[in-house]
Amino acid sequence: MHLGLVGYGNIGKSLLDLLGAEDLARVTVLARPGKAVAHPRAEVAETTEALIAARPDLLVECAGHAAVRETVLPALKAGIDVVLVSIGALSDAALETALHRAAQDGGAMLILPAGAIGGIDLLAAMAPAGGLEVRYTGTKPPQAWRGTPAEDRIDLDGLTEATVFFSGTARDVAQAFPKNANVAATLALAGAGMDATQVELVADPTAAGNRHAYAVTSPLGDYEIRIDNRASNGNAKTSAATIYSVLREIRNRKGPVVI
Ligand SMILES: NC(=O)c1ccc[n+]([C@@H]2O[C@H](COP(=O)([O-])OP(=O)(O)OC[C@H]3O[C@@H](n4cnc5c(N)ncnc54)[C@H](O)[C@@H]3O)[C@@H](O)[C@H]2O)c1
Structure with a gap:
């Protein structure tokens, strides 16, 4: 090739x-x-x-x-x-x-x-049947949100527990957090679309790495998936x-x- x-x-x-x-x-x-x-x-x-x-x-x-x-x-x-x-x-x-x-x-x-995400095969297979609901939560340690607009929303250094700092659609997340929109956009494009895919972003001082979790309900079946990704060597923001x-x-x- x-x-x-x-x-x-x-x-x-x-x-x-x-x-x-x-x-x-x-x-x-x-x-x-x-x-x-x-x-x-x-x-x-x-x-x-x-x-x-x-x-x-x-x-x-x-x-x-x-x-x-x-x-x-x-x-x-x-x-x-x-x-x-x-x-x-x-x-x-x-x-x-x-x-x-x-x-x-x-x-x-x-x-x-x-x-960085999995389960896209099943999500995309279910999409033509309609009636999909997709809820995604992206969780990272507070320092991993440095340099993003999360800094303006919460005190990243002062967190003592997991804190949701963004809640909206996949399209909203692309506007507010353009550099953190890849996973939400992938889920949206495979499944319910940009405006019907719900997203929460979380800073968690107990998180060891980047966690992607989402839940799907559909007339064909329901599933949940949670992935704890390790960072790649060359860029901590990109999962290996x-x-x-x-x-x-x-x-x-x-x-x-x-x-
Ligand atoms: N789909 C996903 O789940 C997913 C996950 C991680 C990263 N990404 C995306 O993948 C991309 C690359 O990630 P990375 O970790 O390799 O980033 P990186 O910053 O290490 O590498 C990007 C490279 O592209 C070069 N570059 C930028 N614009 C260019 C252009 N117009 N022409 C040629 N080279 C150009 C930069 O100089 C840099 O060397 C990013 O956009 C990131 O958002 C997607």
Whole structure:
């Protein structure tokens, strides 16, 4: 496979370290100018145009919201399938519509990985039956909410117990906490939609790591899931499981068995 990569940060670098020669015939990486790409088989593209001209079989976006607009949109239009990791970007309804249209016009697939969360297979399977209710709670230790608008809502240093500082829909969370919207957006897109997926964000001084919990009720059945993720080595804000979720998407493209 010829893999294209947008972003050579924590996820991008870890992915290339995990992918073996049997996975990759060729890799083309679009990184920020001046960023060294330390991989023996990686070719560096300086621009989105050069990345598209290289015609990767599959493009993985692991860069951020700006790259979704600048690179994923034209790549889809050019007929290149894309695994999009910065899923929170799709909380912007206009951008979501533009991505759908670009994929349709280009005859390409926009692939949304489960990322840091699980159970997306069952949630997405249940969605066409309607009547879904989804309630998600994202819990992190107070220090993990540093640098986010949580600082303006509660005294992170003074907490003695788990405290809910945000309650709203998946679309609201994208507005208020754009850098923490990936999981809520993934649940919303797979299930009940951005405006009918309820979200709570919690700072908990007893939490050891990042916890994602959600409950689903549906005419087809009910379930609850709770995931205590370990942080990735390169970025404490990104769960290690996210990197492996993207690895799974890449390997599933190759087959011969898809699971
Ligand atoms: N879906 C999920 O569950 C999930 C989970 C974790 C992270 N994410 C998202 O994945 C993305 C990457 O996460 P990370 O931990 O690797 O972050 P990171 O900050 O370590 O790496 C991002 C890299 O992309 C580069 N970059 C940014 N804009 C770019 C552009 N336009 N073109 C080329 N390179 C660009 C940055 O310089 C940086 O090196 C983030 O947007 C994050 O929100 C999604």
